[in-house]
Amino acid sequence: MHSLKNMHTSKISLWTAVLALFIMFESCNKEEQVIVKDPYSVNFLYDKGGVEKAELDQKLNYKNYHLTKLMEEAIRKKLDFDGQKTNNFLKGRSNEDILFFKDLLTQNQTGKGEEQLRDSIRFSLEAFIDLEGESWYPYVYKIKEGRGNGPLFLINSFNPDTEKEIVEGYTLDAVGKLELKYRDVSEEDIFGPNPIPVALGNDVYVLGLSSEDQEYVLPEDENSDSYGGGGGTNNDYVKLEYVKIKDKKESWLEKADVKFEVVTANPYALTPGDFLTHCGVNVGLGCYWNGSFLAHCNNSEVGKKRLLNREMGIIQTGTFANIAAYVIFEYDSWPAGVKVYEETINGATIKVGYRSYQLPYDEVMANFHDQNPFNLMNGRKLERNNNYIEYNLK
DSSP states (O other), X not given: OHHHHHHHHHHHHHHHHHHXXXXXXXXXXXXXXXXXXXXXXXXXXXXXXXXXXXXXXXXXXXXXXXXXXXXXXXXXXXXXXXXXXXXXXXXXXXXXXXXXXXXXXXXXXXXXXXXXXXXXXXXXXXXXXXXXXXXXEEEEEEEEOOSSSOOEEEEEEEETTTTEEEEEEEEEOTTSOEEEEESSOOHHHHHSSSOOHHHHSSOEEEEEEESSOGGGOOOOOTTHHHHOTTOOSOTTEEEEEEEEESOOOSOTTSOEEEXXXXXXXXXXXXXXXXXXXXXXXXXXXXXXXXXXXEEEEOGGGTTOEEEEEEEEEXXXXXXXXXXXXXXXXXXXXXXXXXXXXXXXXXXXXXXXXXXXXXXXXXXXXXXXXXXXXXXXXXXXXXXXXXXXXXXXXX
8 A cells, every 4th residue: 555655646746746847847838937926915906005015026916916906907898909099109109009907997087977087097007107206107109010910019128137128019908908928028929020929910918117207208309410409509518529329228129318417516625524416415316317418228229329418507707616426327117226326535425326227338526617626526527438428518
């Protein structure tokens, strides 16, 4: 009896091992990969205060949960996306049909007999408003047309292990819920000669967050690269003349939002015991994370020299000429964390905060004053060239 039991146990163990190998093999097949949603509680997903203190993977889950919930609601209501086209500007794109869920789901909600938004959907619409001191607005747009009824939904995400931005792919299950199907979707998977089957005959949508509401978004001057829009002729202020982005630092799905953040001070205002930020002395980081727009960069623009002539807010002539600390970085929307570049001069610490998943293109502390009491780098006519970026100041 004992030997029979051992034999039975051995068979179970063997079957378990075979099953494990089969599961492992299937998980490597990209087309069949199904990822189980992270098992965070529903209470957590509706707790803004808790999310602000959470780890990055939990924040990413929160973001994806509410974006997919909004999309599910739009599908449930059988909204006509093509009939709701708008021509807004978002993250450097123009002539694309960007739809903000705020408008898409609240249209015609005030008429008599119209369906009212459920509380959970209303929360999802506001899930990213006033979050960690900033606000973002969920949107959707279509990047590929199809004739099938099994659309693919893409969300830009981040892999903390590789420190790279990735694109996740969601599909609809049998009950109309979006489930994570592909952990890392490439551009070739969508537009290549052999796309994944779901992208071959179906619509492909992008779900994301914009740091600007559509009511306040203005299109970039498309001619600025050729004649230097935004520069002006005031030689009292430092201008960044040209830029060449060597490392896009963004997934294929997004254009890189290259921005800069500057903290300036008169050298004689730097006294021991003080620290300065963009918002003044001894102010926290919550008021300056976005930076000022410098350039958008897509894959085809990597490695190309672009004329900008953008003023950087640094005075370089006269009595009030500055010393300055600045960061050039690729801006990422929430839940990318806030990084800080800081330098201590004469006992005063200058802090420059910026929001990005990755390390910046450049960090500089320089002197633009006739006097240089702290022996800093000379910022006038500065030229910089590293593995990520090339640019000059004038």
